[in-house]
Each structure stands twice: as structure tokens, then as C-alpha cells.
Amino acid sequence: MTDTLKIAMAQANPKLGDIDGNVALAREFRQEAEAEGADLVVFPELFVCGYPPEDLVLKPSFIRKCKAAVDELAEMTLDGGPAMLMSAPVQDGGKLYNAVMLLEEGRISATRYKHNLPNYGVFDEIRVFEPGILPGPISFKGVRLGVMICEDMWFSDVAECLSETGAEMLVIPNGSPFDHGKADARLNLAVERVTETGLPLMYVNQIGGQDELVFDGGSFVLNADRTLPVQMACWKEDLLVTEWQRGADGVWACQSSDLKDPGGDLERLYHAMVLGLKDYVEKNRFPGVVLGLSGGIDSALSAAIAVDALGADRVHCVMMPSKYTSQESLDDAAECARLLGTRLDSVSIVPAVDAYETMMGPLFAGTNADITEENIQSRVRGVTLMAISNKFGKMVLTTGNKSEMSTGYATIYGDMCGGYSVLKDLYKSTCFKVSEWRNAHSSPLFKGPEGPVMPVNVIIKPPTAELREDQKDEDSLPPYEVLDKILHGLVEEEKSVTELIEAGFELETVSRIQNLLYIAEYKRRQAPPGVKLSTRNFGRDRRYPITNGYRDKR
Numbered sequence: 263m264t265d266t267l268k269i270a271m272a273q274a275n276p277k278l279g280d281i282d283g284n285v286a287l288a289r290e291f292r293q294e295a296e297a298e299g300a301d302l303v304v305f306p307e308l309f310v311c312g313y314p315p316e317d318l319v320l321k322p323s324f325i326r327k328c329k330a331a332v333d334e335l336a337e338m339t340l341d342g343g344p345a346m347l348m349s350a351p352v353q354d355g356g357k358l359y360n361a362v363m364l365l366e367e368g369r370i371s372a373t374r375y376k377h378n379l380p381n382y383g384v385f386d387e388i389r390v391f392e393p394g395i396l397p398g399p400i401s402f403k404g405v406r407l408g409v410m411i412c413e414d415m416w417f418s419d420v421a422e423c424l425s426e427t428g429a430e431m432l433v434i435p436n437g438s439p440f441d442h443g444k445a446d447a448r449l450n451l452a453v454e455r456v457t458e459t460g461l462p463l464m465y466v467n468q469i470g471g472q473d474e475l476v477f478d479g480g481s482f483v484l485n486a487d488r489t490l491p492v493q494m495a496c497w498k499e500d501l502l503v504t505e506w507q508r509g510a511d512g513v514w515a516c517q518s519s520d521l522k523d524p525g526g527d528l529e530r531l532y533h534a535m536v537l538g539l540k541d542y543v544e545k546n547r548f549p550g551v552v553l554g555l556s557g558g559i560d561s562a563l564s565a566a567i568a569v570d571a572l573g574a575d576r577v578h579c580v581m582m583p584s585k586y587t588s589q590e591s592l593d594d595a596a597e598c599a600r601l602l603g604t605r606l607d608s609v610s611i612v613p614a615v616d617a618y619e620t621m622m623g624p625l626f627a628g629t630n631a632d633i634t635e636e637n638i639q640s641r642v643r644g645v646t647l648m649a650i651s652n653k654f655g656k657m658v659l660t661t662g663n664k665s666e667m668s669t670g671y672a673t674i675y676g677d678m679c680g681g682y683s684v685l686k687d688l689y690k691s692t693c694f695k696v697s698e699w700r701n702a703h704s705s706p707l708f709k710g711p712e713g714p715v716m717p718v719n720v721i722i723k724p725p726t727a728e729l730r731e732d733q734k735d736e737d738s739l740p741p742y743e744v745l746d747k748i749l750h751g752l753v754e755e756e757k758s759v760t761e762l763i764e765a766g767f768e769l770e771t772v773s774r775i776q777n778l779l780y781i782a783e784y785k786r787r788q789a790p791p792g793v794k795l796s797t798r799n800f801g802r803d804r805r806y807p808i809t810n811g812y813r814d815k816r
């Protein structure tokens with residue numbers, strides 16, 4: 263039995279499904295941990311295959327490949343270097359489990375299964391995994407480690423069982439995706455488990471983007487006295503070797519001291535979008551992104567995020583003026599591209615719009631110009647961007663925000679066209695705040711310039727789609743401060759129309775917004791994915807029917 267341990271926290275970024283790549287990454291982390299004298303390296307949840315693997319785990323060959331990878335990693339530990347707490351899907355008795363294994367001395371010396379399977383919001387684990395029985399501790403160098411997996415920390419039962427069966431510390435591999443309130447929620451739950459059990463706790467989370475999810479890392483350690491000796495940085499891969507000592511009272515304490523600032527709310531939102539986009543582009547092997555830069559705030563903010571994620575040389579901006587495009591928009595787009603250092607091309611859509619007018623003339627004879635002609639402009643821009651994408655390989659970045667996605671204020675197959683939509687879960691009023699934050703701040707993790715990246719005029723001028731003369735967003739929608747509060751009530755809080763009226767909003771406005779929200783469901787189902795930032799993203803968090811006769815009345 264030992265009274266000291268060195269445990270490495272591997273806050274790593276696996277690529278989902280790239281089992282060989284993840285094994286190689288584990289090897290690198292372990293080598294670094296070995297150089298620092300670690301006894302044990304703790305990896306995040308399902309590290310071997312990446313999290314969440316979704317229905318990939320239903321493929322028997324995938325599970326066999328995971329098993330072979332775990333065997334390979336176990337064999338690695340024959341070299342006398344650090345042991346590993348490694349997570350992978352495991353088939354046992356015809357059932358599939360979300361498992362964590364201790365790999366030491368060339369073998370799998372212990373296996374434990376996740377007991378609480380999350381099955382809400384973005385999580386679907388009951389669909390693919392069986393819940394494990396309540397676990398007992400794993401003995402490592404004579405120390406009884408209370409190992410539990412992610413959601414197991416969100417309830418008392420597993421920690422209680424581990425403590426009653428002699429665990430000396432709680433060690434938790436996680437695949438916990440970001441939302442704006444998640445860091446506080448995790449820490450509060452960890453404090454609860456420490457308070458209930460009197461045991462110290464190590465929380466190891468992954469980082470990186472996976473489709474709509476982004477994992478922020480932010481791994482930490484809590485001592486039994488509820489102090490926080492270790493808080494790892496968010497948004498970047500890191501390995502931290504922590505030193506542990508058993509006290510005279512038998513209680514283990516982390517001796518290391520390393521506290522990184524997790525950042526404020528706007529900072530976190532911005533980082534989440536940068537990392538979500540970066541990993542989507544890089545893990546899907548795009549050389550970069552192309553987007554329409556209109557001189558408006560949404561495309562300017564999307565471009566800034568793209569530059570911070572990928573670097574200016576991988577971001578291609580295109581201004582596509584029509585006869586309604588103002589000189590102000592042309593100037594703002596040019597200044598934005600200059601501040602960001604990106605390429606900006608100009609492709610006029612006038613010839614294509616005129617061609618449509620000629621083509622459709624006979625069929626539309628006798629009708630008035632309306633939304634049809636407005637949408638043609640948006641669709642011509644979509645075709646233009648897709649052509650550039652096809653020719654040069656860069657992915658089209660879509661620029662719609664959550665207010666627009668909620669109300670259908672975007673043209674399907676027009677400005678909704680593209681591969682990834684970075685503002686999709688950010689209400690317009692927050693877009694303004696995040697833009698101001700980025701103009702005043704930077705980070706060593708950003709690849710863009712340090713100073714302001716968007717012209718101030720882009721942030722302060724009234725939003726317009728410029729699809730007809732003198733158009734303003736507020737002609738069609740309530741002011742964004744009002745709209746976004748109503749939407750937050752309807753989407754995030756599932757409030758009734760009556761509750762919103764009691765909160766001071768007008769019946770007519772709330773009913774109209776509710777209707778827009780419901781009838782835009784078909785657009786959202788066909789929209790590109792985008793990074794989840796809220797507790798209720800339009801993706802897996804909120805699954806509403808398209809055909810929906812329900813309308814909440816006062």
C-alpha cells in the first residue's frame with residue numbers, strides 16, 4: 263500500500279470513430295505523463311472511440327475494433343510505465359456497456375460499467391447501452407479508487423455505494439458537453455458528492471468539437487474539505503500530473519495547486535463557437551470555409567469566429583452585391599475583411615437575378631413582385647457560394663442566428679445553405695454582446711488579430727437583409743430585445759402564452775412569435791448543424807414535430 267500517488271489528468275481531444283488515432287493520442291499523453299513520473303493516467307469517457315459514438319456502437323465490427331484497441335493499450339503498460347484508466351464501449355454477456363477499465367502490467371485488471379445512463383437533452387444512451395450494476399472501488403497500488411462515469415456524478419447513488427464499499431477517492435472520466443451554465447452545474451454536483459462521501463474527487467473531461475457538441479474540458483480536483491486545488495484550462499488539450507498524499511487521518515489530499523481562470527460568460531460562448539467550428543472543419547478535413555460577407559453583423563461575427571478558429575488564410579469572404587446593396591454595406595464588408603486579414607472577392611448577383619426575372623417572366627406575368635423575388639436573391643447567393651465550395655473545396659459557413667432560426671427569418675435553400683452554422687444557437691441580442699466582447703478581447707488560442715475584428719458600424723447599425731428597398735429586420739419582427747426574451751421563454755423555458763403575457767408581453771406578439779416558431783420547424787430540420795451553446799439547442803435538445811396542430815392559447 264502506498265501513501266503517495268501521481269495521477270495524470272489527460273484532458274484530450276479524441277476524434278470520434280478514429281480508433282487508431284485515439285490509441286496514438288493515448289500513447290502520446292501517456293509518454294508525457296511517464297516523463298513526469300505519473301503512476302496513473304486518467305482519460306475521458308469512451309476515449310477509445312470518442313464521445314458520443316451514437317449508433318456506431320451497434321455495429322459489431324466497431325465494438326471488436328474497440329476491444330482490440332483496449333488490448334493494445336493494455337499491452338502498452340507492460341513497459342513498467344504508468345497505468346491507464348481507459349474508457350471504451352464493451353460487449354459483455356450479449357449486452358453493451360459504457361465501460362472504464364484499469365490497464366496495468368499488460369492487462370485489463372478491472373472493469374466497471376456506467377450505472378446512470380443519460381437519456382435526455384442531447385443524450386440517448388439508453389438507446390444503445392445497458393446500465394451497469396452499482397460499482398465497487400478498483401484497487402490500484404493498494405489504493406481503492408472509486409471510479410464512476412460522467413452521469414454517475416449527477417446522482418448520489420454511485421458515489422454513496424463507492425464510499426460505503428471503501429473507496430478512498432472518486433475518479434470520474436467525463437464526456438460532458440458545454441452549455442453556458444454547465445461549468446457551474448458540474449462543480450456544484452461535485453461539491454455535493456464530496457460533501458456526502460467525505461472523499462476527494464477528480465473530474466477529467468474531454469475537449470473538442472463533435473458535430474453539434476463542443477466539450478470545454480475544464481477538468482478539476484476537489485479535496486475532501488471542498489477546496490479546489492486544481493482547475494485546468496478550458497478549450498485546449500492539456501495534461502496535468504497531480505500529486506496525492508494520504509494524510510495521518512487516512513484521507514487523501516491533492517497537493518498540487520494549479521488554478522486556471524475559466525473565463526466569463528461571453529468569453530466562454532465565443533470560445534465554444536471557435537472550437538466547435540475548428541474541429542468540425544478540421545475533423546472533416548476541409549481546407550477552410552467560404553462565406554457571404556454582407557456588411558451585416560451575422561456574417562461579420564461568423565467570419566471573425568472562423569478566422570480565430572482557422573486563421574485568415576483559410577477563410578474566404580465573398581461580397582455578392584445586388585441592386586439593393588448600399589455603399590455602407592460594401593464599405594463595412596471591405597473594412598471587416600481588412601481587419602480580419604481575409605481574402606474578399608466580389609461577385610455581383612445582378613446578372614443571375616436578371617436572368618431569373620427573364621426566365622420566370624412569362625410564368626409570373628400579371629403577378630406582383632413579393633417575397634418570391636427577395637428569396638431568389640438569397641438563393642442565387644447560396645448557389646454562388648456552393649459553386650465556390652465545389653471548385654476550391656472550402657465548406658460554406660452559414661451565418662443565421664438563433665432568433666432567425668426560431669422564426670424562419672431566413673431563406674431555405676438560400677442563406678440557410680451551407681455545411682455548418684456557427685451562430686445557430688446564439689440569439690441575435692447575444693450576437694451583439696459577443697461581437698463587442700471579441701472586439702475588446704483576444705486569446706492566445708485565437709488565430710485572428712488581437713485588436714478589433716469587426717467595424718463598430720456593423721455592430722451599431724440597424725440589421726437589414728437588403729432584399730428590397732429600405733428593408734429593416736424590424737419591419738417583419740419585433741425588436742430583437744423583445745423577440746429574444748419571448749423566444750427564450752418559449753424555447754428554453756417552455757413557457758405558456760399566458761405566462762409570457764403575465765410577464766408583460768403583448769398577446770398579439772407572443773401568439774405571432776409562437777406561430778412563427780412552430781411553422782419554421784420544417785426549415786430547422788433541413789438546416790445545417792451548429793454548435794450547441796444553450797440548454798436547448800435546435801437539434802437533439804428540442805425535438806418538435808413538423809406537422810403540428812397545437813397552438814397554446816391564452
Ligand SMILES: Nc1ncnc2c1ncn2[C@@H]1O[C@H](COP(=O)(O)OP(=O)(O)OC[C@H]2O[C@@H]([n+]3cccc(C(=O)O)c3)[C@H](O)[C@@H]2O)[C@@H](O)[C@H]1O
Nearest residue numbers: 633636637640666670671672673674677726727729738784
Ligand atoms: N411545412 C412545410 N414543409 C415543407 N416545406 C414547406 C413547409 N412550409 C413551407 N414550405 C416551403 O417553404 C417555402 C417558404 O420558405 P422560404 O422559401 O424560405 O420563404 P419565406 O419563409 O416565405 O421567406 C423567407 C424570409 O426570410 C427572410 N430573410 C431571407 C434572407 C435573409 C434574411 C436575414 O435577414 O437573414 C431574412 C425574408 O425577408 C423572408 O421574411 C414555401 O414556398 C414552401 O415551398
Ligand SMILES: Nc1ncnc2c1ncn2[C@@H]1O[C@H](COP(=O)(O)OP(=O)(O)OP(=O)(O)O)[C@@H](O)[C@H]1O
Nearest residue numbers: 554555556558559560561581582661677725726727
Ligand atoms: N450582399 C451580400 N453579399 C454577401 N453575402 C450576403 C449579402 N447579403 C446577404 N448575404 C449572406 O446572407 C446572409 C443573411 O443575410 P442578411 O443580410 O440578412 O444577414 P447579415 O447581413 O449577416 O446580418 P443582418 O441580419 O444583421 O443584416 C448574410 O449573413 C450573408 O452571409
Ligand SMILES: NC(=O)CC[C@H](N)C(=O)O
Nearest residue numbers: 380412413416437438439
Ligand atoms: N456523458 C454523460 O454522461 C454526460 C451527462 C452529464 N449530465 C453531463 O452533461 O455532464
